Amino acid sequence: MSTAVATKGLEGIVATSSSICWIDGDAGVLSYRGIDIHQLAKHSTFEETTYLLWFGKLPNAAELAAFTAELSAARTISPKVIDLLRSVPTDATPMQVLRTATSLLSIYDADEADSSHDANVRKSYRLTAQIAMIVALFDRIRKGKPVVEADPTLTHAGNFLWMLNGEKPSETATRALDIALILHADHELNASTFAARVIAATLADIHSAVTGAIGALKGPLHGGANEATMRLLYAIDKAGADPVEYVKQMFAEKKKISGFGHRVYHTEDPRATHLRRMSEELGKAAGNTKWFDLSQKIEAFVKQEKKLNANVDFYSASTYTTLGIDIDLFTPIFAVSRISGWAAHVIEQHDDNRLIRPRAEYVGPAYPTPYTRIGQR
Amino acid sequence: MSTAVATKGLEGIVATSSSICWIDGDAGVLSYRGIDIHQLAKHSTFEETTYLLWFGKLPNAAELAAFTAELSAARTISPKVIDLLRSVPTDATPMQVLRTATSLLSIYDADEADSSHDANVRKSYRLTAQIAMIVALFDRIRKGKPVVEADPTLTHAGNFLWMLNGEKPSETATRALDIALILHADHELNASTFAARVIAATLADIHSAVTGAIGALKGPLHGGANEATMRLLYAIDKAGADPVEYVKQMFAEKKKISGFGHRVYHTEDPRATHLRRMSEELGKAAGNTKWFDLSQKIEAFVKQEKKLNANVDFYSASTYTTLGIDIDLFTPIFAVSRISGWAAHVIEQHDDNRLIRPRAEYVGPAYPTPYTRIGQR
Numbered sequence: 179m180s181t182a183v184a185t186k187g188l189e190g191i192v193a194t195s196s197s198i199c200w201i202d203g204d205a206g207v208l209s210y211r212g213i214d215i216h217q218l219a220k221h222s223t224f225e226e227t228t229y230l231l232w233f234g235k236l237p238n239a240a241e242l243a244a245f246t247a248e249l250s251a252a253r254t255i256s257p258k259v260i261d262l263l264r265s266v267p268t269d270a271t272p273m274q275v276l277r278t279a280t281s282l283l284s285i286y287d288a289d290e291a292d293s294s295h296d297a298n299v300r301k302s303y304r305l306t307a308q309i310a311m312i313v314a315l316f317d318r319i320r321k322g323k324p325v326v327e328a329d330p331t332l333t334h335a336g337n338f339l340w341m342l343n344g345e346k347p348s349e350t351a352t353r354a355l356d357i358a359l360i361l362h363a364d365h366e367l368n369a370s371t372f373a374a375r376v377i378a379a380t381l382a383d384i385h386s387a388v389t390g391a392i393g394a395l396k397g398p399l400h401g402g403a404n405e406a407t408m409r410l411l412y413a414i415d416k417a418g419a420d421p422v423e424y425v426k427q428m429f430a431e432k433k434k435i436s437g438f439g440h441r442v443y444h445t446e447d448p449r450a451t452h453l454r455r456m457s458e459e460l461g462k463a464a465g466n467t468k469w470f471d472l473s474q475k476i477e478a479f480v481k482q483e484k485k486l487n488a489n490v491d492f493y494s495a496s497t498y499t500t501l502g503i504d505i506d507l508f509t510p511i512f513a514v515s516r517i518s519g520w521a522a523h524v525i526e527q528h529d530d531n532r533l534i535r536p537r538a539e540y541v542g543p544a545y546p547t548p549y550t551r552i553g554q555r
Numbered sequence: 556m557s558t559a560v561a562t563k564g565l566e567g568i569v570a571t572s573s574s575i576c577w578i579d580g581d582a583g584v585l586s587y588r589g590i591d592i593h594q595l596a597k598h599s600t601f602e603e604t605t606y607l608l609w610f611g612k613l614p615n616a617a618e619l620a621a622f623t624a625e626l627s628a629a630r631t632i633s634p635k636v637i638d639l640l641r642s643v644p645t646d647a648t649p650m651q652v653l654r655t656a657t658s659l660l661s662i663y664d665a666d667e668a669d670s671s672h673d674a675n676v677r678k679s680y681r682l683t684a685q686i687a688m689i690v691a692l693f694d695r696i697r698k699g700k701p702v703v704e705a706d707p708t709l710t711h712a713g714n715f716l717w718m719l720n721g722e723k724p725s726e727t728a729t730r731a732l733d734i735a736l737i738l739h740a741d742h743e744l745n746a747s748t749f750a751a752r753v754i755a756a757t758l759a760d761i762h763s764a765v766t767g768a769i770g771a772l773k774g775p776l777h778g779g780a781n782e783a784t785m786r787l788l789y790a791i792d793k794a795g796a797d798p799v800e801y802v803k804q805m806f807a808e809k810k811k812i813s814g815f816g817h818r819v820y821h822t823e824d825p826r827a828t829h830l831r832r833m834s835e836e837l838g839k840a841a842g843n844t845k846w847f848d849l850s851q852k853i854e855a856f857v858k859q860e861k862k863l864n865a866n867v868d869f870y871s872a873s874t875y876t877t878l879g880i881d882i883d884l885f886t887p888i889f890a891v892s893r894i895s896g897w898a899a900h901v902i903e904q905h906d907d908n909r910l911i912r913p914r915a916e917y918v919g920p921a922y923p924t925p926y927t928r929i930g931q932r
Binding site: 274285381 | 563564565566567568569570571572573574575576577579584586588589590591594595598599603611613614615616619635638639642643644647648651652654655658659661662667668743744745746747749750753754755756757758759760762763764766767768769770771772773774775776777778779818819908909910911912913914915916917918919920921922923924925926927928929930932
């Protein structure tokens with residue numbers, strides 16, 4: 179053991195085989211079940227993409243209708259979960275609340291003890307529908323607004339905006355969120371998905387795996403990055419500063435700029451392409467391209483100075499802000515999307531399971547270090 | 556990517572360096588910070604062992620007194636968490652409840668947003684004290700018994716038994732549980748600890764990491780194994796069967812016997828040695844060695860037939876049952892102990908962090924699979 183060399187962060191190490199997501203970091207390719215993300219962002223919906231992730235193929239019209247009906251029917255939630263949302267302080271962070279409420283969901287799920295393929299699929303519908311509901315419900319509750327009943331006629335993206343804002347969302351806003359959900363739906367063994375698979379590989383249930391994944395997504399190095407990007411945009415705007423000068427100063431102080439670079443992509447993150455476009459389009463539609471303009475200037479400067487590309491987080495910040503979404507809901511919305519990928523990975527893990535249990539390179543005190551009695555220490 | 560070969564389950568792959576735990580699977584060695592587990596089981600306490608895991612050395616008398624006082628002072632819990640324990644159905648599994656309540660703890664933790672070394676240590680005291688309390692409190696509540704206030708004069712093991720049973724535990728029972736807690740306190744990158752580190756490596760907070768770890772521990776391939784062992788012992792006893800014949804029949808039906816074999820140990824699990832002895836001693840003290848005798852016969856037969864050694868789970872089943880502990884509390888008690896190791900690993904991860912993000916070997920549909928319109932599917 180002591181001769182082994184640690185691959186810190188498992189960079190480049192293959193942890194499992196999977197048929198869900200293929201990424202070519204050098205060519206900037208992201209694909210779900212072999213289909214390019216650009217095609218899906220252009221033509222697909224979150225519902226169809228989730229079907230693709232879970233079942234391995236695009237649905238025909240009847241399959242999509244059945245899927246949509248099932249997801250919509252899952253938009254009910256135990257009153258006990260709503261009690262929890264009402265009982266926590268209004269300043270609790272939405273990610274803490276989402277992690278806790280998702281764990282609580284399992285207690286009221288009739289399939290909890292069943293981790294068969296079919297039960298996992300049934301629970302995946304409920305988790306997908308209800309994670310979105312929890313995010314919207316808690317935001318209403320913490321703001322002292324009445325909660326909004328789910329509307330079964332709306333799409334997943336549309337219903338989320340409806341339950342969040344209490345008004346029927348525009349087609350532009352719904353489609354923009356729908357595309358953002360497609361883009362964030364899966365990304366191979368990112369840290370939260372890998373956490374979900376490590377947990378599921380003990381044959382723990384899908385709620386345990388997803389609760390752990392939400393915890394991982396909460397970290398600033400994962401889901402928290404677009405919040406940090408938006409905080410930077412706000413800070414520059416508030417200071418009335420020139421964005422290039424501001425970022426130059428940050429670099430001089432050895433500070434990092436969130437939303438740039440990626441462990442896997444060595445070229446443009448293909449998701450950034452769509453989010454940049456959406457940030458611009460939504461800004462123009464709203465008559466306010468301030469956040470887009472700021473973002474673009476920062477992107478150009480960071481690219482020039484550091485040879486770093488904008489990643490998925492960078493333009494999602496201005497996109498979500500232009501959609502009127504609070505900054506601390508960015509990461510929860512990431513979860514609203516990524517649950518589709520987490521579920522696909524847990525189903526795949528349980529279908530052909532092996533415990534995930536690596537080793538550590540031991541660098542501590544030599545064995546055997548003698549045990550000394552307390553009087554002799 | 557497509558040429559890579561997946562190391563399924565990351566078996567033998569080094570995922571990180573660590574100075575906490577050293578295992579030699581061939582020689583049957585387990586050590587914490589270089590000190591052999593046999594020494595710790597004989598001479599140490601859970602408090603002292605936890606100090607060792609967190610701070611890297613055995614405490615002197617003053618350090619141990621301060622540590623014990625800090626841990627004891629952390630035996631207070633938000634009434635909101637107790638409300639949750641009262642609100643869930645009495646047939647909710649203790650592991651679901653523990654996972655949810657641990658996640659909820661973070662909402663009432665003043666240090667939640669602070670993942671500095673010192674804040675992590677402060678939160679580790681609270682998590683260690685309060686996970687034990689949650690397990691005991693929920694067991695009382697689900698049985699309709701009044702909850703028991705923590706007793707600051709008792710040790711961690713003693714206070715747990717006191718809060719669980721409502722009577723002062725015997726010295727024998729307290730010491731037996733204390734040893735079990737020492738034996739289970741850490742085990743390098745086992746699945747739950749690895750899950751905790753994957754989550755913590757996004758710089759998510761320690762409550763997120765521990766909540767995920769509890770989810771992983773819940774799986775039948777991890778913490779659930781000693782429950783399965785006890786169910787087997789009950790089944791054999793109920794059937795009045797000969798244990799060797801019973802197990803022979805199970806092997807003929809290609810069934811697995813829980814509590815045997817280990818991913819890392821190729822000889823006797825050093826923890827099994829102590830649990831076997833405790834199972835025997837507690838049985839003799841209680842005037843009932845039925846579970847120990849049954850276990851011993853099964854162990855000998857499995858060893859002879861399959862060349863498999865008993866692991867930590869096998870004799871913990873009869874040990875806990877002889878201590879009067881319900882079968883569905885075995886895994887929660889594993890968490891009551893393992894939190895000390897989880898905390899040590901999260902602290903170590905945050906002290907020198909790198910995102911844990913491996914890759915998958917893609918085995919799905921070829922890229923690019925064309926996107927077809929819905930009418931053409």
